[in-house]
Amino acid sequence: MGNVMIEAGGAYLALETGMGRQRFHAVWLRDNAWDAETRAPGNGQRLIALRDISPDIRIEAAEIAGTDLNVTFAPECKTISYDLNWLEVHAYDRPTLTETGWTAPGIEVWDGRLMANVPVANFGAVSGNVEAKRDWLAKVARYGFGKLTGGPVTPGALFKVVELFGYVRETNYGRHFEVRTEVNPTNLAYTGLGLQAHTDNPYRDPVPTVQVLYCLESSAAGGENMVVDGFAAALRLREENPDWFDVLTKYCARFEYAGEKGVRLRSRRPMIELSPDGELIAVRFNNRSAAAITDVPFDDMATYYAAYRRLGEIIDDPAMEVTFRLNPGECFIVDNTRVLHARKGYSGSGTRWLQGCYADKDGLLSTLAALEHRMPEAAE
Incomplete structure (x- = not known):
């Protein structure tokens, strides 16, 4: 199942699941929403620009419901659902790679x-x-x-x-x-x-x-x-x-x-x-x-x-x-x-x-x- 906590006055949330703890900023979540008002249903392209998202955006409420995470944003008073598997795949709260010359996943070097x-x-x-x-x-x-x-x-x-x-x-x-x-x-x-x-x-x-x-x-x-x-x-x-x-x-x-x-x-x-x-x-x-x-x-x-x-x-x-x-x-x-x-x-x-x-x-x-x-x- 997992737990979700709102932190830093709603600036971000922390999601704890069997895969560990991941944090997501409010502005990142809102920018990556997949509701019909944010993304075109046919091709997935954004229908809004960053300027359409309030610079004062914050997370007002968040709860896990089955395989979804429901997040309510202020000052919009808009609730958006996120697929937990999608969030896991796109998580960015991870250690920074320090070694230069790393190769992308799926690349296999050979001789x-x-x-x-x-x-x-x-x-x-x-x-x-x-x-x-x-x-x-x-x-x-x-x-x-x-x-x-x-x-x-x-x-x-x-x-x-x-x-x-x-x-x-x-x-x-x-x-x-x-x-x-x-x-x-x-x-x-x-x-x-x-x-x-x-x-x-x-x-x-x-x-x-x-x-x-x-x-x-x-x-x-x-x-x-x-x-x-x-x-x-x-x-x-x-x-x-x-x-x-x-x-x-x-x-x-x-x-x-x-x-x-x-x-x-x-x-x-x-x-x-x-x-x-x-x-x-x-x-x-x-x-x-x-x-x-x-x-x-x-x-x-x-x-x-x-x-x-x-x-x-x-x-x-x-x-x-x-x-x-x-x-x-x-x-x-x-x-x-x-x-x-x-x-x-x-x-x-x-x-x-x-x-x-x-x-x-x-x-x-x-x-x-x-x-x-x-x-x-x-x-x-």
Whole structure:
């Protein structure tokens, strides 16, 4: 059942249940009411603004009734019911996290040992079965990447992959780009050279948050794809040397691209990005697109470069990588704010043709959340 107590003259209440003691401010409760006058019944959007809530709001009465908490507010003289389970899920009276670099629930960092359990699904299955799509998208959200097999071997098939969860993000490269050897290429991705693990387009702000690479031809020797968990690399750096981790989160790097006429892209962001409360939210790492670093004070520059070098060494460590070969009709998708991807060098004999495009993670996470809401028994 539980108990509820009004405290501080009604400024907040304390709710005691089997899950412990939680406090909720009057203004927070009123702002998060779900009655029909506060929220639109169809979409749940607020019908009032904060200015419509009295700055003198207080809790006049509160009681538990079954699975609900009924709260009466003054000076409105309005009583609103709150679901106790909803309050438990959204409770904010908890210890503050003090360690920087924590990751959100549902994120699982990994290294090369994930090779035995690469998140993979069949294109036909995820296209025709909502449970299969939900399970695959859940793995992509957890690990930051996923592979699809059994897709059509036709140009533009990558768009069907994006349609599973969202929309193509068009850039100066177009709706998609070709990855195969070219003469006088505008980008090193179009050569047979091996590429260091990197995140794409760090010179954009915001970066494309999802990338899809789809294989159409693959008879050249080599060219295997690799992925590295940038979050795992950043956390390994933090374990080895907290000061080096801190310097890469404290100062901005600069990135730029000017390989085409009329295009000059620039960004200024940390290589390891944290939210204000210390959550690890993004990694940007791409030495090919790195500009001169000018935002680090002289006294910290040597430390910054030592940290930058070590992060690169960790990323290059074979123990961190998952490697796989893409055959025609196969593709992989990466969270471009977290997972770095790379390619081993390939020979000039035979052919290697991939098509790539960008999309955005909000669409993927929205699709996943809608599927999980529809089927709450979603697989872990």
